[in-house]
Structures are given as C-alpha cells and as structure tokens.
Amino acid sequence: MASVIVCHACDLAHRRDPVLPAARVRCVRCGAEIYRTNGASIDSAIAIAICAGILLVLSNLYPLVTFDLNGALRDTTLLGATVGLYRQGYVPVAALVLLTSFLAPLFEISAVLYLLLPIRRRERALAQNPAFRLLMRLRPWVMSEVFMLGALVAMVKLAALSHVIPGISLYSYGALMLALSALTFIAPSEQFWHWAQGFRE
Amino acid sequence: MTRFVTGRELGLMVCTRCRATVRAAVRATEPVSYGCPRCGARVHSRKPESLATTAALLATAALLYIPANLLPVMQTRSFMDIEDDTILSGVLTLIQEGEWPLALLVFVASIVVPLLKIVALGWLLLSLHRGWRGHVHAKSKLFRLVEYIGRWSMLDVFAISLLVALVQIRSLATIHVGLGALAFGAVVVLTMLAAQSFDERLIWDAETHG
Numbered sequence: 001m002a003s004v005i006v007c008h009a010c011d012l013a014h015r016r017d018p019v020l021p022a023a024r025v026r027c028v029r030c031g032a033e034i035y036r037t038n039g040a041s042i043d044s045a046i047a048i049a050i051c052a053g054i055l056l057v058l059s060n061l062y063p064l065v066t067f068d069l070n071g072a073l074r075d076t077t078l079l080g081a082t083v084g085l086y087r088q089g090y091v092p093v094a095a096l097v098l099l100t101s102f103l104a105p106l107f108e109i110s111a112v113l114y115l116l117l118p119i120r121r122r123e124r125a126l127a128q129n130p131a132f133r134l135l136m137r138l139r140p141w142v143m144s145e146v147f148m149l150g151a152l153v154a155m156v157k158l159a160a161l162s163h164v165i166p167g168i169s170l171y172s173y174g175a176l177m178l179a180l181s182a183l184t185f186i187a188p189s190e191q192f193w194h195w196a197q198g199f200r201e
Numbered sequence: 202m203t204r205f206v207t208g209r210e211l212g213l214m215v216c217t218r219c220r221a222t223v224r225a226a227v228r229a230t231e232p233v234s235y236g237c238p239r240c241g242a243r244v245h246s247r248k249p250e251s252l253a254t255t256a257a258l259l260a261t262a263a264l265l266y267i268p269a270n271l272l273p274v275m276q277t278r279s280f281m282d283i284e285d286d287t288i289l290s291g292v293l294t295l296i297q298e299g300e301w302p303l304a305l306l307v308f309v310a311s312i313v314v315p316l317l318k319i320v321a322l323g324w325l326l327l328s329l330h331r332g333w334r335g336h337v338h339a340k341s342k343l344f345r346l347v348e349y350i351g352r353w354s355m356l357d358v359f360a361i362s363l364l365v366a367l368v369q370i371r372s373l374a375t376i377h378v379g380l381g382a383l384a385f386g387a388v389v390v391l392t393m394l395a396a397q398s399f400d401e402r403l404i405w406d407a408e409t410h411g
Contacts, residue, residue, distance in 0.1 A: 004211065004213060004222060005222050006207075006208030006211075006213050006214070006215045006222045007208075007215070008215040008217065008220050009341070009401045009402065010207075010341070010401065010402055010404075010405040011207040011208045011209055011215070011402045011405060011406070012205055012206070012207055012208070012405075013206045013207060013208050013210075013211050013213060029205060029405070030338070030341050030405065031341075032345075034220070035220075064363070065363065065367060067367040067368065069368075069370055069373055069374070070373065072370045072372070072373065074367055074368075074369065074370060075367070076363060076366035076367050080366045081359070081362040081363050081365075081366050082362070083366065084362060084365040084366035084369070085362050085365060085378055088365065088377055088378050090378045090382065090383060092383065092386065092387075093358065093362070093378065093382055093383055093386045094362075096355075096358070096386050096389075096390065097358065097359065097362045100352075100355060101359065129240045129241040130241070132218070132219065132240055133218045133219075133240055133241065133242050136218045136219070137218070140351075140352065140393065140397070143352050143355050143359075146352055146353055146355045146356055146359060147355075147359045149306070149310075149356055149359075150355070150356045150357070150358070150359025150360040150362075150363065151359065151360070151363055152303075153303060153306070153307060153356065153357070153359075153360040154359075154360040154361075154363035154364050154367070156295070156300055156303050157291075157294075157295070157360070157364065158364070158367065158368070160298050161374075189218075189219055189220060190220065193219065193221075193239060
C-alpha cells in the first residue's frame with residue numbers, strides 16, 4: 001500500500017512518492033501532518049531516551065521544592081505530591097497526578113528503549129506491537145510541561161507566605177521536560193516503522 | 202474545483218495508532234474493523250459510535266464542571282481561621298498579590314480552557330447531528346485547538362498537589378484538598394477522553410456527503 005497515503009484527520013487519499021527518506025507531508029485539504037520522518041539516527045533517539053531516564057531518576061532522588069515557614073522546613077519530592085493527595089483520601093486525584101507526572105513519562109522512556117534497542121541489534125522486541133500501541137495510547141497523558149508550570153504556580157503562592165527554595169529536582173524535571181519533547185520530535189511514530197524496516201533489510 | 206477522493210471511496214482505512222494506510226477487504230462504506238497489518242491495532246473506516254461516546258463523556262464533564270467551580274478545591278487551616286479556596290478565588294488571590302501574568306495563566310488554563318472544550322465539542326456534535334454545513338476548515342481548526350490545549354487544565358491540580366504536600370506544618374498551617382479538585386480532575390480526564398473519541402473525519406464527511 002505504498003502508493004497511496006490516506007489522511008487520518010479528513011480521510012483524503014494522496015498519491016505518495018514511494019521513496020521518502022526524510023519528509024514532512026501535510027494533507028492538501030485539511031493541513032494535518034500525515035507523514036513525518038526526519039532521517040534522525042536511531043542512536044540519537046536512544047541517547048535522548050537514556051538521558052531522559054537519568055533525569056527522571058534524578059527528579060525522584062532530590063526534593064522538588066523546600067518551604068521555609070518561620071524556620072520550620074518542609075520539602076516535597078515529585079512522588080510526594082501524589083502521596084499528599086493519597087493520605088488525604090483523594091485516591092483518584094492522586095492516581096491522576098501519579099500517572100501524568102511520573103508513570104506516563106517513565107513508560108514513554110522505557111517503551112522507546114524497549115522498542116529501539118532490539119531494532120538496533122536487528123532483532124524485534126517481544127510483544128513489539130502491543131508495546132508500540134500502548135506507547136501511542138499513553139503519549140497524550142505525559143504532562144511534564146504542565147506539571148512544571150503547576151509547580152511554578154504553587155511556588156508563587158507559597159512565596160507570598162514565606163521563603164521558598166527550589167530543589168535540584170525542579171531543574172532536573174525541567175530538563176526532563178525538554179528531553180521528552182526532543183524524544184517525541186526525533187522519534188515520531190512513522191520514524192519508528194522506518195527504523196524497524198530499515199534495520200531488518 | 203478539484204475533486205477530492207477519500208480513503209473510504211477507495212476502500213482504504215487509516216490505522217489510528219500507527220497511521221498506516223490499510224486496504225479494506227470489501228469497500229468499506231460501513232464501519233468494518235480489521236487488525237492493522239503493521240501494528241495490530243483494530244482499524245476502522247470511522248471510529249465506531251464516535252458521536253455517542255463523545256456526547257456521553259462531554260455531558261458528564263459539563264455536569265461536573267459546575268461542582269468543579271463551585272466547591273472548594275483547597276482548604277487552608279491555620280490557628281487563626283479556616284479558609285476555603287475555589288478555582289476562581291485562587292485566581293483572585295493571585296491578582297490581589299499583584300501576580301497578574303500568573304493569575305491570567307491560571308484563569309485561562311483552569312476556567313477558560315475547560316469551558317472552551319465543552320462548548321466547542323458540544324457545538325461540533327450539534328452541527329454534525331443537525332447536518333449544518335460550511336465553515337469546515339474552521340470546525341477542523343477548532344477541534345485541533347481543543348485537542349491541543351486539553352492537557353493544560355491539569356495545571357491547577359498539580360499546583361494543589363504540591364501545596365498539599367508542602368504545607369503540613371501542624372503548629373502553623375495545613376492545606377487540605379477539597380471535593381472541587383476531585384470534580385475538576387474528572388472534568389479534565391472526561392474532556393480529554395471526549396476529544397479522543399471524537400472522529401475528526403466526520404466533520405469532512407458531513408461536507409462531502411451531506
């Protein structure tokens with residue numbers, strides 16, 4: 001089916017150049033991006049995923065924010081935000097925060113590595129397709145950039161009461177946010193199949 | 202004007218997960234589902250029951266939008282008093298403190314965005330249901346905007362989660378989550394699911410077949 005490509009957003013059929021090494025194609029009717037590969041090497045995608053993984057670990061080792069109220073110090077980590085909600089009995093909200101700030105990014109990083117490392121060795125990951133589908137399903141729930149802004153809002157609100165000290169995690173989580181955007185950019189879904197095909201031939 | 206040929210007319214479908222173009226075994230004028238040969242996801246010519254699913258999720262979200270804004274999302278208890286905060290009062294506090302840009306940000310993310318999502322998706326559903334034609338590019342742009350901005354409403358939920366974790370100093374002040382936060386979180390999730398279940402292609406179908 002290499003000769004026709006159908007727009008996922010408006011169902012318009014396009015005739016397609018069979019050999020498109022690195023291209024970004026927009027639908028002529030609705031303007032949706034229907035095809036994107038960027039010619040990036042699989043190694044750079046793996047490197048960014050590893051970098052994001054390290055940043056996520058760092059973000060969990062150090063406090064995110066420390067709050068100093070008349071000498072009474074209190075800090076929280078990334079997971080502390082979930083724990084606080086959980087302790088007050090708001091389990092669904094806690095689960096939502098845990099998923100969007102930690103589990104979904106963790107899964108995205110692991111899934112990219114799980115899928116790409118075997119391709120690099122000219123192999124195929126066990127349950128490659130279910131893992132790929134789950135990755136696509138979870139991507140909209142990765143909200144690290146929204147979490148960063150939320151942290152900023154919380155810090156400004158607290159700064160009105162007393163002293164607020166940003167922690168190491170805040171910086172590493174900020175860097176994680178950038179690494180995740182880079183990962184989504186460098187490894188779009190079409191690119192994945194491109195790599196999978198290229199290395200098997 | 203150029204004649205547009207759709208995938209459906211050619212008996213082709215697009216996989217929603219990997220976006221591969223897949224040939225349907227028969228001319229798919231009816232929604233038929235197959236496993237995608239590339240990624241194995243179920244492929245449909247159009248998402249099944251798209252409008253009904255979106256409408257159900259959206260109606261629930263619209264209903265919960267009321268308690269999400271009226272009930273307190275957060276309660277601050279200090280030795281002097283107990284203060285309840287709704288989403289709107291949180292914005293007003295930021296304005297009083299002179300934090301204009303941040304107040305605007307929270308106002309847009311927490312109040313405007315959820316309302317825009319509900320109104321926009323509701324209008325799209327109504328226009329498809331009634332078969333209103335025209336403005337097809339505007340409709341498609343509106344849907345993409347809704348899809349894109351949806352996640353930003355989580356902003357306040359994240360801010361509250363951090364405030365709750367940090368302000369637990371019993372001798373001075375403690376912050377507790379309010380029921381409004383539960384309703385608000387539900388609105389965010391429901392509107393995101395509503396946008397995901399909406400099939401954009403129906404906007405264009407209405408134009409060509411309506």
